[in-house]
Amino acid sequence: MIGSVKGTRDLLPPETRVWGRVEETAREVFALHGFEEVRTPVLEPTELFVRTVGEATDIVHKEMYTFVDRGGRSVTLRPENTAGVARALVEHGLVQAAGVRKLWYAGPQFRYERPQKGRYREFRQIGAEVLGAADAATDAELLVMLFDFLGRLGFTGLAVSLNSVGTQECRPAFVEALRAYLEPFAGRMGDDDLRRLKDNPLRVLDTKDPAVKEVLPGAPQMVDHLDPASRAHHEELLALLSDAAIPFRIEPRLVRGLDYYTRTVFEVTAGGLGAQDALLGGGRYDRLVSDLGGPRTPGIGFAIGEDRLVDVLPQAFREEALASFAPVALVAIEPADRPSALALARTLRAAGISVDLDPAGKGPGAALKAAGKRGCRRAVLLGQREREAGTAVVKDLVERTQAEVPQAELTAYLKG
RNA sequence: GUGAGAGUAGCUCAGUCGGUAGAGCAUCGGACUGUGGCUCCGACGGUCGCGGGUUCGAACCCCGUCUCUCACCCCA
Numbered sequence: 001m002i003g004s005v006k007g008t009r010d011l012l013p014p015e016t017r018v019w020g021r022v023e024e025t026a027r028e029v030f031a032l033h034g035f036e037e038v039r040t041p042v043l044e045p046t047e048l049f050v051r052t053v054g055e056a057t058d059i060v061h062k063e064m065y066t067f068v069d070r071g072g073r074s075v076t077l078r079p080e081n082t083a084g085v086a087r088a089l090v091e092h093g094l095v096q097a098a099g100v101r102k103l104w105y106a107g108p109q110f111r112y113e114r115p116q117k118g119r120y121r122e123f124r125q126i127g128a129e130v131l132g133a134a135d136a137a138t139d140a141e142l143l144v145m146l147f148d149f150l151g152r153l154g155f156t157g158l159a160v161s162l163n164s165v166g167t168q169e170c171r172p173a174f175v176e177a178l179r180a181y182l183e184p185f186a187g188r189m190g191d192d193d194l195r196r197l198k199d200n201p202l203r204v205l206d207t208k209d210p211a212v213k214e215v216l217p218g219a220p221q222m223v224d225h226l227d228p229a230s231r232a233h234h235e236e237l238l239a240l241l242s243d244a245a246i247p248f249r250i251e252p253r254l255v256r257g258l259d260y261y262t263r264t265v266f267e268v269t270a271g272g273l274g275a276q277d278a279l280l281g282g283g284r285y286d287r288l289v290s291d292l293g294g295p296r297t298p299g300i301g302f303a304i305g306e307d308r309l310v311d312v313l314p315q316a317f318r319e320e321a322l323a324s325f326a327p328v329a330l331v332a333i334e335p336a337d338r339p340s341a342l343a344l345a346r347t348l349r350a351a352g353i354s355v356d357l358d359p360a361g362k363g364p365g366a367a368l369k370a371a372g373k374r375g376c377r378r379a380v381l382l383g384q385r386e387r388e389a390g391t392a393v394v395k396d397l398v399e400r401t402q403a404e405v406p407q408a409e410l411t412a413y414l415k416g
Numbered sequence: 417g418u419g420a421g422a423g424u425a426g427c428u429c430a431g432u433c434g435g436u437a438g439a440g441c442a443u444c445g446g447a448c449u450g451u452g453g454c455u456c457c458g459a460c461g462g463u464c465g466c467g468g469g470u471u472c473g474a475a476c477c478c479c480g481u482c483u484c485u486c487a488c489c490c491c492a
Contacts (some may be wrong), residue, residue: 058490062417080492109492114417116486125492192489209487257491267492278492305492333450369417369452395451400464402451 007113007121010412014375018310021321025107025152026126030104033145036126038103042110046074052083052288054259063111077110080258082285082301085129090294095131106306118276118308126309127282129301134286136233139264139300140240146280146302147246150268154314157248158279158339162165162266163254164234165202166226168287174225175201185215207252212292231265237264260285265396268276272312279312280304326378327354328414329371329397333383335366341382344392344407351411372397378391378414 011019027037046066053059065077078084087104089095106126113119128145130138143160150158165171178193179201186194188211191203196203207213224233241248248266256265265283269392273279282302288295328348332341345355356376358367363380371379381393392410395402 003483025468063490111491114488115480115484116488119491123492127492203490206490218420275487276491281492303492308492331451349433363449364451372452379452384449397452400423400453 005121007115009120009122015310017325018313018318018321019306020288021317021324022153022306022310022313023126026104026106026149028151029152030128033102033141033148035102035104035145038085038088038295039089040078040081040105041109042078042108043075044078044084044087044195046076048083048087048292049076049156051291052086052258052260053080057257057259059111059257061114063113065110065112079111079301080109081105081107081125081127082129082260082303084302086131086285086288086292086294086299089131090289090292095289095294095297100130101326102128102130116276117274118305118311120307121222124306125152125303126306127301127303129299131289131297131299132266133300134298136240136264139233139237141240141282142300142302143246143248143266144244146268153309154317155270158268159249159271160266160268161249161254162238162252162264163251164223164230164263165255165261165265165283166222166228166230167262170227170230171222171226173224174220177220177225178202178204180379181219182215183268185212188212188215191341202255205255213276216253223250223252226251233263250406252393256281256283259290260288262286266302270308270312273308276308278305311353325354326375327356329358329367329376329379331358331364331367331371331379331381333381336384337387340387343408344382348411348414351415353411353414368395368397380414410413 004184018401025036030037033352037140041250046064055061059079064079066074067076069075083104089101094101098361106125107120107124109125110122112121112415115121128142130405131141136400143332144245146160147158158259166174177311179197182197182201182204186197190209190212193207193212196207204212205216206268207216207218223231223234238250240250253265254265256267261283262282263286265281266277267281269277271277279303284298284300286298288299289295330341332338346353356371356374358371368379377396379395379397381395386392386404386407387402388410391404391406394410394413395407403413
């Protein structure tokens with residue numbers, strides 16, 4: 001037997017109904033906020049991610065599916081989607097100084113990691129990006145949209161964790177201040193934190209080591225080292241979110257794993273996800289487009305881990321989605337009933353009723369049993385008697401009741 | 417890349433001291449040729465993840481390997 005590749009999985013019915021509903025909801029909500037869909041290739045030039053996500057990041061360093069294609073080009077299965085969206089906009093000349101682009105996407109991403117709860121090698125993200133707007137109001141509106149989406153899925157009690165990581169100009173000074181503060185404590189650090197201290201001291205703020213956590217409250221904070229413009233941006237965002245009643249937490253130690261973030265960064269965590277508890281993450285990336293050779297264009301976006309989202313989806317939304325697929329089973333009792341069954345199916349479908357046509361053969365008993373297992377809630381039976389009377393028997397498979405209905409009234413009966 | 421646990425029928429699992437494998441559910445057939453879910457009877461179904469070793473003999477012990485689960489790392 002050939003199994004699926006490690007860390008990938010098949011999504012099968014009825015679970016795919018839930019995924020479909022989540023994606024439909026995203027499409028609706030995002031459209032209400034003026035976002036349009038964008039689809040970019042799964043395969044991108046390796047250089048795209050090296051330049052944007054950052055050569056020193058774990059994603060680029062050890063998690064990418066990178067290979068040389070038959071033409072000798074180094075290509076990579078995208079580990080995230082923001083770089084691809086930015087690349088596409090630059091390539092097609094769609095970023096102009098004056099224009100604002102609001103886009104969303106949904107699709108598979110790939111990272112070569114050891115699978116565990118909430119983490120797969122192929123995973124799906126639903127994300128949105130705003131390019132061409134640098135103001136705090138844009139950040140706020142993006143988060144408003146995000147919470148509108150989460151709210152429609154039925155999530156309650158979620159809050160967004162917020163921080164500012166400053167800019168390329170003010171961050172180095174902070175990093176040095178942090179390093180200077182942490183170095184005296186190197187003696188109590190394990191190998192992981194020593195490596196972080198050397199390569200990327202910001203990551204030490206994320207440590208899980210209790211001995212190191214102990215000294216973090218005294219560490220310098222990024223918010224105290226922001227340049228005046230970044231500070232003003234941060235404070236304006238907090239005020240706007242308060243006004244909009246978006247639940248947020250200021251998280252001075254929040255850092256992100258992608259190099260391209262500037263100023264605003266955020267994430268939402270959720271219970272029930274195990275150790276990988278980040279449901280979504282995002283932030284501002286004011287240098288990304290220019291780093292790709294485009295005009296200087298600010299941007300901000302988020303990416304939701306769809307696998308994780310579905311994993312902790314509120315029960316009511318899940319149940320509604322599962323119940324949303326319930327075609328009417330149309331049973332031709334004898335082979336002679338097939339022509340009229342086909343014609344009737346066509347009429348019902350034209351009226352917007354989902355019809356699952358059962359093959360004649362094993363008798364109505366077997367057909368009804370099979371229909372119930374497929375999730376049909378109602379069945380329409382057609383046999384010689386009905387054919388002669390111009391009627392059909394409509395059976396409620398849940399209530400176990402039935403009624404004989406004139407075929408001319410069937411559409412109205414089934415819709416009513 | 418590191419660590420821990422697990423892999424037996426389609427699914428959930430049992431399998432004693434090492435003696436050539438079982439249950440429930442599901443599936444199929446029958447009781448029941450125009451009305452399902454309950455019940456009863458029967459059948460189908462396994463290279464015990466894979467490979468090697470120890471042994472007269474391995475689902476069971478040993479080694480390797482693959483996959484899954486969880487955690488580290490990292491992130492969505």
